[in-house]
Amino acid sequence: MMQPALILVVDDDPTNFDVIETLLDGQDYRLLYVNSGDGAIAALEHLEPDLILLDVMMPGLNGLEVCRRIKAMPTGATIPIIMVTALCEKRDLADGFSAGANDFISKPINRIELLARVRSMLQLREQYKQLQGFNTRLEATVQMRTAQLQALSIKLLEAQETERRFLAHELHDEIGQALTAIKINLRRLERVTTPQASEPLEDCLALVDGTLQQVRNISLDLRPSMLDDLGLVPTLRWYINRHAKRTGLQTTLTCELLAQRLPIATETACFRIVQEALTNIARHAQAQMVAVTLTQTDHTLHLTIQDDGVGFDQSNLSRAKGTSLGILGMEERGTLIGGQLNIASAPGQGTRIALQVPLATSV
CATH class of the missing domain: 1.20.5 (Single alpha-helices involved in coiled-coils or other helix-helix interfaces)
Incomplete structure (x- = not known):
């Protein structure tokens, strides 16, 4: 069974709380009283009311400052605040709304007006909770579907x-x-x-x-059979030498890896990324030299492919991704092994493709 809505009344004069309590008598609300702005902020550290009735004129922290601080809190930003004030100038109202207030009610308080404004703000609060619950369920669904899509990929x-x-x-x-x-x-x-x-x-x-x-x-x-039989490094050496003979590119390979074999999925992804990158360089980069580097530091595998070609404007990368299955394929392969692939380029300064993949400590 749902609990009644909790209303926090902040006023330095307890008599005003008695008035509000009387006016709300017979309604299914829980009322909590604090007598200062500091007390209100302290109370929000361990509870989350559904509505705050906040007096403007208080010693110490006035209602406007309290409102600002509450709205700056992670849990306070979505709590409706009704400012209770004897001030009725337009400038006073503007200051209150600037501080984050959701509504105003003037002193002396009218019961019908109080009930209407409280109901309105509590409905707003309930709608937010429903929306928050929907968003939570939606995020969970998206995460589940994303995991399913990754598994399918x-x-x-x-x-x-x-x-x-x-x-x-x-x-x-x-x-x-x-x-x-x-x-x-x-x-x-x-x-x-x-x-x-x-x-x-x-x-x-x-x-x-x-x-x-x-x-x-x-x-x-x-699928070169040596990738399964000998592993990534010998296969890259063979493929790079073969590619260099075909294209005339001066291609170098630098490897600093531990003796153990990498996971087969990681080896396959790295080989395919190098294969796609060298193909793109030969077709589009007008490069003379390409450097492929494969290193391992702090349980992270680093793969970089750097060319000295014509490069391209980095601002066009998003558009290039939308039209290049090669770039999308490289990014997807990197993501599916838990890595991150970045592409950096500039006109006349070549292109650098960098992949970082976390490795298990046993590798």
Whole structure:
């Protein structure tokens, strides 16, 4: 069963409290009296009234100052305050509203007016409580849905990596072996073919060689097996050297990690982020040099990719995120392993991508 609304009456004259108590007699309210502004502020440290009736003219802290201080308190900002005053000038009312008062009632107090204003403020308070409860439930729902979406994203990425691994295996073992067998048979035909067929045969051999190389490249780009077998650092060294030969970029890798393997999800995310970053640099940055750094300090993994390319205006980053699946993908991968990815750039000063990932103490 809900308790009756609690009304805090702040007045240095106890007679005024008796008047208010009499006027509210018969109403389902609980009344609490304090005789000073300091007492009111102290009372709010251990209780939260539903309404405050606050006298303006008090010795020490006057009602306006008390109102300001209450509204500055975390719990006091939402408590309705009715100023009780004999002052009725417009300037006095303006000062009260500036201090945070929600309403005024003039002395001598009229019972009908008091009841109407108290009911109005208590309804306001109840509406706030309902809204606060709704917001709390909404925040809990959003947190739950966010957690569910993150879990789903992790499963989707895991499924994607599993499918990549399967396709890479199929390309390398099945299609690659079939093409190799075709090449062997074509080589055997070289010994028995007529001179007229030698040129088409050489064309077929060249096509098979080119297709075999494409199959190997696609297989390696899908999922290099060494990432599972040897770990992140050897895979990055291999991939960066391979990428440098393809693009002509001068790419360096600096690693300062402990001997133990990182979690497989972290290794996969870091590799994919480097892969995406180097692809973007080759396409858009017009860079000459790229430095990839992987270090571990205080149980935190630090991955940075720095280029000396043309860079871009940082104010356009939000727009770039909205149109670039690559940037969004890098950020999502970093988030899903508990990390944070930041991108810094300026025209003519290159671009820096930095990822920080907290690691378990056992790593």
